[in-house]
Amino acid sequence: MSEINLENVEVAFDTPAGTVVAVSGVTQRVPAQGFVSLVGPSGCGKSTLLSVIAGLTKATGGQVQVGGKVVNGPDRGIGVVFQEDSTLPWRTVLDNVRFALQVAGVDKEGQLERARWAIELVGLKGFADAYPSMLSGGMRQRVALARTLALEPGVVLMDEPFAALDQQTRIFLGAEVRSIWQRSAQTVLFVTHDISEAILLSEQVWVMSYRPGQIIDVIDVDLPAERDPSIVSSHAFNELHNRIWTSLQEESMRGFRQQEGAA
Amino acid sequence: MRTAAMAHQSKEPVTVPETTPTGTAAAAPAMSPRRRRRLGDATFSGIATTILVALLAVLCEIGPRAGWWGEEVLPSTSSIVASAADLLGQPQFWGDAARTSLEIGLSIVFGSVLGLLLGLVFWKLPTVGRIFEPYLVSFYAVPMVLFYPLAIVVVGINASSVVILATIMATIPVALNTTVGLNGIRPVYLKLARSLQCSPRQLLTSIALPAAAPFIVAGLRLGVVYALIGSIAMEFVTAQAGLGYRIRYLYEIFDNQTMFAYIFVVLVVSMILTALLVAVEKLLVKGRTQ
Incomplete structure (x- = not known):
């Protein structure tokens, strides 16, 4: 199965203002079929780290292994759901989902079958022939999710996929992502800045510091597997929330001050 | 600039970078009335064009006949159509x-x-x-x-x-x-x-x-x-x-x-x-x- 192994990963960018170290010395492991959330202040390098695992950004140091293989570039076994709306407006929902399969060289029958399966999985049955412009933002993210899941990747990376959605929609979609994950054998790494979302969805939460982005805390989420949103009022949830919030607060303030100092 | 002006002619906001997808639930129901109005727009402009062209044709027909301008300036509609058919x-x-x-x-x-x-x-x-x-x-x-x-x-x-x-x-x-x-x-x-x-x-x-x-x-x-x-x-x-x-x-x-x-x-x-x-x-x- 596909576990994600990060070994001393470092990403540095050259900018006109000098070298910026976005990710520094990250050594972590997402177990096969695990669900890990990555939280951190904005601009801390969460998305950069995800991008490195996806093979979209080159690490300047260290190594990423997915399922025992070193990541050197994009791989169809690693699915990505982006933060921005990535549905193609000139294709229907069905054709959007099929696109991934077409590119992967799946035959037409297989494309239709797997696309329909993925569309049903994300709860969009009945919208296969709709164009994205006719759908809400939440439904479009479902389309993007279906497109990723249609390839049945061993690893799914989600980069704040619900950041642009309203609170109710994101809680609802989060629950669905979790239930899809529970029924699959996938390994999920979920980037978010929402602590509650991170706790609700995952088995483990990583807290990332402001630049240079390092994992400063790893918290196991010891909550029952079946979680409904009412769990947020439980004592266990609040303790987890407090602990993550405490580590995060310092970092957010540090990042805030640094950004203000730079401005 | 010229290119920007042309770009706007396409009336398509699709290619304009849009980092945040627009409102969730609001988008879907808002669609149908707008679509109906657009269809109405097309019909409306079709009718308007037909009426305008017809009016122009009538005006050009009456003009030379009523002596508002000479045939040599702009011949009457019927004679133009006739010679075009010719x-x-x-x-x-x-x-x-x-x-x-x-x-x-x-x-x-x-x-x-x-x-x-x-x-x-x-x-x-x-x-x-x-x-x-x-x-x-x-x-x-x-x-x-x-x-x-x-x-x-x-x-x-x-x-x-x-x-x-x-x-x-x-x-x-x-x-x-x-x-x-x-x-x-x-x-x-x-x-x-x-x-x-x-x-x-x-x-x-x-x-x-x-x-x-x-x-x-x-x-x-x-x-x-x-x-x-x-x-x-x-x-x-x-x-x-x-x-x-x-x-x-x-x-x-x-x-x-x-x-x-x-x-x-x-x-x-x-x-x-x-x-x-x-x-x-x-x-x-x-x-x-x-």
Whole structure:
């Protein structure tokens, strides 16, 4: 199965203002079929780290292994759901989902079958022939999710996929992502800045510091597997929330001050 | 700038980078009334155009008859239509029409292909784009007719010189719009293409061209119009055949009646071409935000 192994990963960018170290010395492991959330202040390098695992950004140091293989570039076994709306407006929902399969060289029958399966999985049955412009933002993210899941990747990376959605929609979609994950054998790494979302969805939460982005805390989420949103009022949830919030607060303030100092 | 203005003509917000998707639930129900109103708009403009054209025709019919202006200034509608119908039986008319159609057709094809290729080159090689795009933009302001003598020296007085200049005129808007459209592709589409491991060909045909389509189509529309204007205008200046040449010739021998018949035919042809373009545009950008 596909576990994600990060070994001393470092990403540095050259900018006109000098070298910026976005990710520094990250050594972590997402177990096969695990669900890990990555939280951190904005601009801390969460998305950069995800991008490195996806093979979209080159690490300047260290190594990423997915399922025992070193990541050197994009791989169809690693699915990505982006933060921005990535549905193609000139294709229907069905054709959007099929696109991934077409590119992967799946035959037409297989494309239709797997696309329909993925569309049903994300709860969009009945919208296969709709164009994205006719759908809400939440439904479009479902389309993007279906497109990723249609390839049945061993690893799914989600980069704040619900950041642009309203609170109710994101809680609802989060629950669905979790239930899809529970029924699959996938390994999920979920980037978010929402602590509650991170706790609700995952088995483990990583807290990332402001630049240079390092994992400063790893918290196991010891909550029952079946979680409904009412769990947020439980004592266990609040303790987890407090602990993550405490580590995060310092970092957010540090990042805030640094950004203000730079401005 | 000209390119920006053209870009807006496409009425397509699709290619405008939009980092945050718009309101969730609100988008879907808002769709249907807007769509109904748009359909109404199309019907409305259709009816309005018909009424306007009919009114104009009636006015032009009454004008010379009532003595508001002389027949030699603008003949009555009925006589223009009658002589235009007459033209349809003359081999000379068909000869001119065939030559002009060929010139326009070739300029459209060459202009579109060349414009698309240039746009792709400017997109793929930004340095080349930065060097040459300003020249292309300023080329807009150059009256191409001035190069007619040069074209004649190079290829002689024939259809080729018309096609060459009309092609240049048609190429520019296609190239500029294609460049604007391709440079405006939302970065997330390119990220998606990379993560799905699209081949360069898949990236071009499945992502880049469709994403830039609203702009490319707007450019093609302008290209077609420029090919039409270019061909007729070049013929008008110096040519030995073609509708433009015939109109100038008839004007020089004071045959107003036939001249207006030719002008009428050219007007009808350009209207048909425009209507065709709208249909093609609708087909190419179907299903988008609207």
